Amino acid sequence: MCRESPFLRARSQVLKKLKGKTGSKIVVFVLRELNLLRRLVPVEKDKARSMALHFYAFMKNEVIQGNPRLDSSEQQRLRSHYPLISKLSHYPPEIAATIYSSRRSHAIKAILDTELPYVFDAGCGYGSESFLFAGLGAKVLAVDMSAEQIRIARKRQYYYEEHFEKPLDITFTVADLDEYKPDTNNVSLTWLASVLAAVRNQNKFLETTCEATRPKGQVMITDMNLFNPLFLFKEWSRRQQTKKSNLEFARKSDFWSMIRRRGRTGARYLTGNNARSFDDVQFFSSRSLSDLLDDTGFVPKFVDFSGFVPPQLWKMGLDHLENVFSRLPFLRQFGYFYLVAAIKQ
Numbered sequence: 001m002c003r004e005s006p007f008l009r010a011r012s013q014v015l016k017k018l019k020g021k022t023g024s025k026i027v028v029f030v031l032r033e034l035n036l037l038r039r040l041v042p043v044e045k046d047k048a049r050s051m052a053l054h055f056y057a058f059m060k061n062e063v064i065q066g067n068p069r070l071d072s073s074e075q076q077r078l079r080s081h082y083p084l085i086s087k088l089s090h091y092p093p094e095i096a097a098t099i100y101s102s103r104r105s106h107a108i109k110a111i112l113d114t115e116l117p118y119v120f121d122a123g124c125g126y127g128s129e130s131f132l133f134a135g136l137g138a139k140v141l142a143v144d145m146s147a148e149q150i151r152i153a154r155k156r157q158y159y160y161e162e163h164f165e166k167p168l169d170i171t172f173t174v175a176d177l178d179e180y181k182p183d184t185n186n187v188s189l190t191w192l193a194s195v196l197a198a199v200r201n202q203n204k205f206l207e208t209t210c211e212a213t214r215p216k217g218q219v220m221i222t223d224m225n226l227f228n229p230l231f232l233f234k235e236w237s238r239r240q241q242t243k244k245s246n247l248e249f250a251r252k253s254d255f256w257s258m259i260r261r262r263g264r265t266g267a268r269y270l271t272g273n274n275a276r277s278f279d280d281v282q283f284f285s286s287r288s289l290s291d292l293l294d295d296t297g298f299v300p301k302f303v304d305f306s307g308f309v310p311p312q313l314w315k316m317g318l319d320h321l322e323n324v325f326s327r328l329p330f331l332r333q334f335g336y337f338y339l340v341a342a343i344k345q
């Protein structure tokens, strides 16, 4: 059983105070609704979430305190990969932990529910999720095009083997996902975190991934959401800024064709006449991504969203709204992050 959270304790105190007072019916109704929404969180998912939180706390310690196997420049690179962990003054630490764990909990549950789990961590970066998945007992194929990140990931592995007190079955490989074909058709879960947008031929990559997946195997993709107004604005202004310095981009850019994913298959990398390159990455909304998964052999299964409550509201103690918003029909699709899961029939 879960312990009663501070939110639930506070809620019952408020309810007691309001009891019988005129004009308080609406407040009572809203508070009841909030509680009802909280009950919709399945316990199993809570368990997976707490495992993710536990892993996050360990990784955070590694990033901040240092991994004795990394030299200072390697440690610095790892820190800059995790700005939300490193810049503690900017963000309440619970935001990063909550968002991290809510996005990873689905993968954890899928791994725990699968016999002989085999995970393809595509675009694994410094390998953090590969350690998490292998720690849960999965065999992991971890691929990234950055030789430097893979080198550091290999060095980090010992630290996580000590933590999990067992060898981790991870094969780290340097490769470009646009060219790479996994040498298996037995993958049970492909994990893509903040990667697909950077792939040049997303259709081909997902078709290849589907071929590598066993029947009933899954793909889970998480990234920033084009339906989120704040992210949309940031991406639009990044492009407006680049137009000033990159003439090729200014000529070829078409923000709306990126939004609708019309006339393009994925990311484009443009080098300007002044040698300033620009990553014309192809982001998604959960809808456009579900359509693409449908076209490439997968059947979309569910969508989850996170990143609703800005840091200012967290600091005011309104963090429970994150849970509420992620369950509100319609409004939930505007979260900063989506996670789309699809299955191979």
Ligand SMILES: C[S@@+](CC[C@H](N)C(=O)[O-])C[C@H]1O[C@@H](n2cnc3c(N)ncnc32)[C@H](O)[C@@H]1O
Binding pocket: 122, 123, 124, 125, 126, 128, 143, 144, 145, 146, 149, 175, 176, 177, 178, 192, 193, 194, 195, 198, 199, 200
């Ligand atoms: C934002 S990082 C995310 C890393 C990791 N998935 C995570 O969540 O921490 C994106 C990663 O994708 C890798 N990447 C981008 N395009 C790639 C490609 N075409 N092939 C292989 N890796 C790629 C980058 O090298 C980088 O490590």
